Amino acid sequence: ELAKDWRTDRVLRRLEALMVAADRENLFLISGAGDVLEPDDGIVAIGSGGPYALAAARALVNHTRLEASDVARIALEIASKICIYTNESITVEELS
Structure with a gap:
């Protein structure tokens, strides 16, 4: 709709x-x-650092046992070190 x-x-x-x-x-x-x-794998990322965050999140999901919020935070931290338009000021909100 x-x-x-x-x-x-x-x-x-x-x-x-x-x-x-x-x-x-x-x-x-x-x-x-x-x-x-x-998404087939349940992971999406958008924005200027999206491709970097997406790659990092996929690697973390496939090779660690981290919680989803930790995967998101770490993937964004990795993206912020690669993409000059992505900063390290990250707020993660979880759905309950």
């Missing part, structure tokens, strides 16, 4: 942006074109 409304809105369909929508069971990446994507 969101994708349909998005695509029919004159302003939103031209938006060049990404948005992450999640709850405790679902995780989606929504593009500016209104495409709704569900």
Whole structure:
């Protein structure tokens, strides 16, 4: 329904942006074109440091037993050391 409304809105369909929508069971990446994507591995990242954070998160998930909040924080810290547009000021909020 969101994708349909998005695509029919004159302003939103031209938006060049990404948005992450999640709850405790679902995780989606929504593009500016209104495409709704569900990641195969349950990991998404957006922004200038997104590709670095995504790679770091995938490695951490596959090779450690860290909690999701720790994976997110560490992946963002790694991205901040690589991408000049990503800073180290990180706030992690968990859904309950």
